[in-house]
Amino acid sequence: MTDLVARRFAGLILTLVVVSVFIFTVMDLLPGDPASIMLGTSASPDTLAALQRELGLDRPLPLRYVEWLGGVLQGDLGVSYTYGVPVAGLIGERLAVTLPLASMAILVSLVIAIPLGVQAARNHHRSVDLAVSLFSYAGIAVPSFWFGLLLIMLFATGLGWFPAGGFPGWSDGYATAFQALLLPALALALPQAAVLTRVTRSAILDVLAEDYIRTARAKGLSERAAVWRHALPASLVPIVTVLGLQFTFLVAGAVLVENVFNLPGLGRLAFQSLSQRDVIVMQDVVLFFAALVIIVNFLVDILYLVIDPRMRVASR
Amino acid sequence: MLRRPLLLAGLVLTTALSLVAILSLFWTPFSPAKMQIASRLKSPLEYGLLGTDQFGRDVASLLMAGAWNSLSTAAAAVAIGASIGTLVGLTVAARGGWRSAVVMRGCDIIFAIPPILSAMMLAAFLGAGQFTAIIAIAVFMVPVFARLTLGAATQIWTLPYVSAAIGMGRAEWRITLVHVLPNIAGQIIVQVTIQLGLAILTEAGLSFLGLGMAPPAPSWGRMLADAQTYVGQAPWLALLPGLAIFLSVLGFSLLGDGLRDHLDRRS
Numbered sequence: 001m002t003d004l005v006a007r008r009f010a011g012l013i014l015t016l017v018v019v020s021v022f023i024f025t026v027m028d029l030l031p032g033d034p035a036s037i038m039l040g041t042s043a044s045p046d047t048l049a050a051l052q053r054e055l056g057l058d059r060p061l062p063l064r065y066v067e068w069l070g071g072v073l074q075g076d077l078g079v080s081y082t083y084g085v086p087v088a089g090l091i092g093e094r095l096a097v098t099l100p101l102a103s104m105a106i107l108v109s110l111v112i113a114i115p116l117g118v119q120a121a122r123n124h125h126r127s128v129d130l131a132v133s134l135f136s137y138a139g140i141a142v143p144s145f146w147f148g149l150l151l152i153m154l155f156a157t158g159l160g161w162f163p164a165g166g167f168p169g170w171s172d173g174y175a176t177a178f179q180a181l182l183l184p185a186l187a188l189a190l191p192q193a194a195v196l197t198r199v200t201r202s203a204i205l206d207v208l209a210e211d212y213i214r215t216a217r218a219k220g221l222s223e224r225a226a227v228w229r230h231a232l233p234a235s236l237v238p239i240v241t242v243l244g245l246q247f248t249f250l251v252a253g254a255v256l257v258e259n260v261f262n263l264p265g266l267g268r269l270a271f272q273s274l275s276q277r278d279v280i281v282m283q284d285v286v287l288f289f290a291a292l293v294i295i296v297n298f299l300v301d302i303l304y305l306v307i308d309p310r311m312r313v314a315s316r
Numbered sequence: 317m318l319r320r321p322l323l324l325a326g327l328v329l330t331t332a333l334s335l336v337a338i339l340s341l342f343w344t345p346f347s348p349a350k351m352q353i354a355s356r357l358k359s360p361l362e363y364g365l366l367g368t369d370q371f372g373r374d375v376a377s378l379l380m381a382g383a384w385n386s387l388s389t390a391a392a393a394v395a396i397g398a399s400i401g402t403l404v405g406l407t408v409a410a411r412g413g414w415r416s417a418v419v420m421r422g423c424d425i426i427f428a429i430p431p432i433l434s435a436m437m438l439a440a441f442l443g444a445g446q447f448t449a450i451i452a453i454a455v456f457m458v459p460v461f462a463r464l465t466l467g468a469a470t471q472i473w474t475l476p477y478v479s480a481a482i483g484m485g486r487a488e489w490r491i492t493l494v495h496v497l498p499n500i501a502g503q504i505i506v507q508v509t510i511q512l513g514l515a516i517l518t519e520a521g522l523s524f525l526g527l528g529m530a531p532p533a534p535s536w537g538r539m540l541a542d543a544q545t546y547v548g549q550a551p552w553l554a555l556l557p558g559l560a561i562f563l564s565v566l567g568f569s570l571l572g573d574g575l576r577d578h579l580d581r582r583s
Contacts, residue, residue, distance in 0.1 A: 037441065138562075251433075255525070265459045
């Protein structure tokens with residue numbers, strides 16, 4: 001197993017390097033360079049040349065890439081043009097909002113999806129099943145930013161139970177911070193929950209149709225035990241897989257939801273860096289998000305080996 | 317058809333959306349660009365069918381014109397993404413070997429950058445607009461179709477009658493066109509339908525952030541972004557465009573799933 005993990009890890013490193021080369025090259029191939037974008041059209045040629053030199057844009061691409069990679073490995077992502085602080089610190093600061101938000105959203109989506117999926121599978125072809133299936137169709141089609149707006153209208157401006165946006169920071173105590181993150185997490189969770197409900201339902205239906213479940217039932221296994229003790233653990237593999245595949249949509253959703261709720265997270269940083277023409281911050285955030293998606297999918301791959309011993313043999 | 321209510325619902329929703337979108341090119345109740353400050357923020361039925369926005373523009377007309385903008389962006393993006401992805405998948409399936417591993421890895425990489433982020437990178441250099449939105453969504457669609465086609469086509473290539481065709485000395489491109497493509501066309505059409513819905517959803521997200529069609533062209537996403545300011549005074553401005561996005565995406569995903577069931581049962 002260590003051997004397998006090592007091989008996957010080598011694959012991960014390779015993918016990460018290719019992603020960074022890809023983003024670096026694409027940014028370079030696009031017309032216009034970061035310095036001229038940051039300064040706008042009114043800058044004098046001298047200022048432009050000075051900034052280009054400062055950013056190292058006058059040197060060839062491969063050299064810049066290697067220098068940048070060397071910096072990243074030492075935790076140096078460059079300096080933000082607008083904020084005048086290291087980008088690494090900026091990302092860390094914003095991550096303190098986005099990471100809890102995403103974790104809460106994943107947790108909420110599982111709490112919604114697993115019971116719904118289980119109930120739908122247990123009542124296959126009955127009205128409960130139909131209702132759950134309608135929920136998942138609807139959940140996938142609802143734009144998360146619109147759902148967020150509806151939640152604000154209902155629970156913030158309407159009932160006044162939650163703040164309509166903004167984030168007080170973690171220093172004001174966990175309660176107020178969680179209160180500020182709950183509605184956004186709910187908005188982010190809905191599409192995920194809809195997808196996961198479907199996966200849970202069909203995975204449990206698959207397992208319940210297996211021979212060993214029939215045998216166990218013939219030996220007197222109760223319906224409840226069949227579902228919770230046998231079917232659900234066996235369905236964890238597809239659920240975790242889809243959770244990993246959906247991560248890229250969670251990232252996209254976070255950018256939107258953070259903007260609806262005015263949360264100072266990483267997604268909002270990416271968006272702000274665009275309007276402030278801070279290309280270096282934007283490039284770093286995009287790379288960070290892409291790396292996160294790839295690492296999460298790597299962890300899912302590893303998790304397979306832990307959850308399902310059969311995979312250790314199959315993938316050899 | 318009547319025994320498949322979900323397929324029927326999908327068909328009705330997508331047909332209605334397409335008709336409204338096409339109709340908006342020739343007729344809308346009012347001009348979607350016409351501002352009337354005197355009658356701003358009027359509620360539905362108080363002015364026109366669905367009320368007016370913060371500039372006194374007719375919401376029903378804006379929604380209709382938005383339908384065309386949204387649908388045409390989504391359709392263009394899916395057309396580009398599906399064509400390139402399918403072409404890559406078919407070519408690699410015909411050649412096989414190490415190429416498929418490279419393509420799969422490439423797909424992983426593109427898939428790691430959601431359209432919202434690639435649209436931001438593109439917008440920084442090219443400026444925001446419909447073109448940027450189409451490219452950003454299309455790039456993300458390529459791996460979806462490349463993976464699907466590669467997997468399905470590789471299976472067809474192992475079938476006995478394809479081996480027979482290879483034995484008879486048929487060229488790869490001919491086998492691909494005559495045997496492979498017709499067999500996987502159903503799956504591709506289902507995926508095109510589902511992805512059209514997701515493309516509408518993504519386009520709405522992009523224009524919500526100001527990365528979609530440039531104003532004054534109406535777009536559902538930007539209508540929602542503007543509505544945020546008037547949530548208290550004019551809730552319909554926040555409800556209606558969202559409902560339009562929701563029903564369109566729902567329609568395409570019901571239609572796609574219905575078509576898939578239909579094809580599965582037939583085979």
